[in-house]
């Protein structure tokens with residue numbers, strides 16, 4: 110069966126980046142079709158939702174990219190909230206990075222953007238923090254979004270109210286390319302049937318799975334395991350970003366604890382005793398009393414990683430196939446700027462100098478293929 114979707118935008122992957130781009134096109138009156146293999150495996154439902162531009166110590170173009178995205182986020186979230194009539198849990202709650210010694214603190218790449226905390230200040234900012242931490246940096250400009258429970262669903266709803274068509278359980282098996290131009294895709298549907306979908310323009314946003322569709326993309330999965338604990342409300346006001354573990358407090362006292370970084374994980378599913386132990390050790394080292402708070406959930410997912418840990422954005426080697434993948438640890442943070450940039454590029458809109466430089470730095474061409 111062939112389904113006509115002429116003059117429309119085909120989005121391959123309904124995760125965080127796919128939804129963000131679908132929303133951008135749909136609110137600008139484009140007809141959008143989202144093909145999604147499995148909504149629930151999306152890293153958008155896995156992430157901790159930190160907006161950690163400075164607290165993660167991003168450098169050079171990634172730092173600029175994060176800062177630009179962070180400046181777009183309030184307006185972008187407001188628009189999603191108005192369209193979806195749902196709240197996304199955006200909070201500029203500040204993120205504290207603790208250190209055991211001053212040398213490490215002074216070497217931190219974004220040191221100059223933070224406020225220095227001595228041990229007393231640290232204990233005031235983070236109720237109950239382990240006394241092994243002697244210094245800290247407070248990045249007041251950083252924060253969080255409740256991606257897992259709110260943003261993803263609000264984006265889906267906003268997209269759908271703007272007329273986006275979703276085909277869940279639809280796996281793109283192959284791209285149809287004629288004279289080096291994409292004309293459609295072969296899709297395995299939830300019913301087990303293969304069908305052909307036509308398109309004029311497509312955007313590949315398939316996260317950690319992107320290479321399976323377009324072999325030229327050097328994206329691979331890096332597994333992350335997470336858990337949540339229920340703390341008393343308002344016990345933690347700020348996110349703590351430790352060297353191996355972070356604690357992200359939501360409004361209702363739920364604390365997201367993350368995350369393992371498993372580079373050789375391939376697509377191995379499931380939580381492991383090792384992974385959960387590492388997270389529990391992390392809780393103990395940051396906030397000892399929290400080790401006795403009830404564990405609510407545990408889950409895992411796959412970050413889309415590239416050899417240089419930077420995203421791949423822009424044109425592909427195939428005409429009219431665009432790429433928005435490889436967001437690795439910062440896809441929530443980068444979602445606002447990614448959707449804005451890709452929309453402008455696909456529409457041939459004029460770009461600011463900084464936007465041109467992002468597209469150059471994050472182009473697929475930087476890899477020798």
Ligand SMILES: Cc1cc2nc3c(=O)[nH]c(=O)nc-3n(C[C@H](O)[C@H](O)[C@H](O)COP(=O)(O)OP(=O)(O)OC[C@H]3O[C@@H](n4cnc5c(N)ncnc54)[C@H](O)[C@@H]3O)c2cc1C
Pocket residue numbers: 121122123124125126127144145146147148149150151152153154155156157158159160161279280281282314315316317318319322332333334335367368409410411412413433434435436437438439440441442443
């Ligand atoms: C443990 C963990 C913690 C994280 N914490 C943070 C954080 O605090 N802050 C932050 O900014 N970022 C964080 N991230 C990163 C962020 O979640 C990702 O960068 C982001 O979700 C990537 O979005 P995506 O749309 O590219 O991929 P995904 O959200 O994974 O979506 C990809 C989608 O494509 C679909 N798909 C795949 N193949 C096909 C196909 N052939 N056909 C159709 N559909 C297909 C998949 O089913 C999936 O739904 C974290 C990630 C993890 C795993």
